[in-house]
Amino acid sequence: MVLVLEQILNGLQLGVMLFLMAAGLTLVFGIMNLVNLAHGSLYMVGAYFAAALYQWTGSFPLAVLLALAGTLAVGIATEVIALRTLYERDHLDQVLATFGLILFFNELVAILWGRAAIYSTVPDYLSGHVELAANFRYPLYRLVIVAVGLAVALLLWFVVARTRLGMLIRAGASNRTMVAALGVNIRLLYTIVFGCGAALAGLAGLLAGPIYVVQPGMGELILIQVFVVIVIGGIGSIRGAFFGALLVGTVDTLGRAFLKPVLAAVLSPTAAEAAGPALASMLIYLLMAAVLAIRPRGLFAARA
């Protein structure tokens, strides 16, 4: 029972991390109609900035703030230099151009920090375990990730649903030309949205640093899972991204933890040994295929 609880929390933690990535990606797609593969690169940049700055400054909160600002700056620079020309292009061009950007960012990081994985740490006051119930201790840092993720989700909901900026974002998503015609500086709005998405990706990256390895190409591993999330949730929908992320996070984590023992009980231990890990790593893609076979536009498709 304790093991199940622990894995559910792990799934939640992966889920909120996927959400931080998916929110930016789905917003950028919903509003600018831009497919940005380089979103994973911003995640990587955030992780590297945080690891390097923590080592340099010695202060974790300062490193987090600087890394967020740094990723925001990198995101805005990317938007202004490379992506702005792609808004009017078709999805194929966007995929190809941002694929080129991935090669560039991965190699740039390899030049600056080397190809080997670097390990980042958390300060003492965030490490250690918390006793959640009798005989149930859970790493504090992972709880912090869950809390940060849920807080960001709440903040995003507030911004999108209750503020003027959010109103412009929603308006931009449903009719860009009209928003521009009403005198809104749509270019600036795009840059702000892209920058916020980049900062969220950077936040996911810097949170992920201490629990996963920080290395060139780390962004693409999560990026493809994030695609699964937003396809399941419905592209352009933040609500879809949230529920999709939690679903994918828990299914993936629980599958990896329990599929093998369950198969061993149902079939035979040898079959479980052979099929368990393979099936577990394919589970989220099967989930996606099942969702799409029933609802080709995802669970929470944004109004077209």
Added chain:
Amino acid sequence: MRKGQLFWGAAVVLLAALPPAALALQQPFYLDLVRRVMIFAIAAASLNLILGYGGMVSFGHAAYLGVGGYAVGVLSHYGIDNGWLQWALAIGASALAAAAIGAISIRTSGIYFIMITLAFTQMLYYLGISLDEYGGDDGMRLATRSRFSGLVDLDSPVAFYYLVLALMLLVLYLSHRIVRSRFGRVIRAAKSNEARTRAVGLSPYAYKLAAFVIAGAMGGLAGALLVNHTAYLTPEFMNWTRSGELMFMVILGGMATTAGPLLGAFALLIVEDLLSGWTEHWQVILGPLLVLAVVFFKRGIAGSLFHDRE
């Protein structure tokens, strides 16, 4: 059209003359490089069929390279080195994989289609990694190259080269014929206006799926060739960057042109080879070059050479 004939004449003569020239100059390396280019040209031609002519932006075409490669590698692992059988399985299995992937993916469109084809290939990639029997993520050496009952000896670099050349010309010719057939017209019609195609009484879904399966089968053939070329089987055949490279070959060469895949494979692999010979960090140069190519060179090499939009 005469320009096209001139191009094909020159291309065939040059490609056919390469092995004696390379051996005379004692540069067998070029034989290897051009053989690799031609294998990727087959894969790119199969992608061009659905991407260029059919407008289906498949971001997972490396899957069929992988399925074809695994079909040959796995049979060879169990001591079955009959090439006819191996390649038939490679083509059949990848056609089957394409049918399954296509059946779900083609129901969607636009960005969903791009992401789903990517996700399915990723699924097969992880399947390859988890198959410990066949080397897991390290992969395994191919026990023996495919044997064709003494007809062609793939262990001879020159014979293998000419086989690849012949197969590539065959695949390019076949796809040229396919897109000009009635079937091909429907595919191209569905690309330019799906609603209108439906309005004249045709069901684009079945045609698109058929094209997807044909492309998968051709990709499987390229996979069977590739695993014989490298004599090594790894899940990296299905890496998503491979799918991206194939897309770039199609775009750089010129979408929806017959010569495009060959020219694109040449351009990309030669540039990669030159840059990687020059600096270890070649991707930091290649990346921005590719971005520039997408922004400023959309017509591709064949598009700029021949002008006539077929």
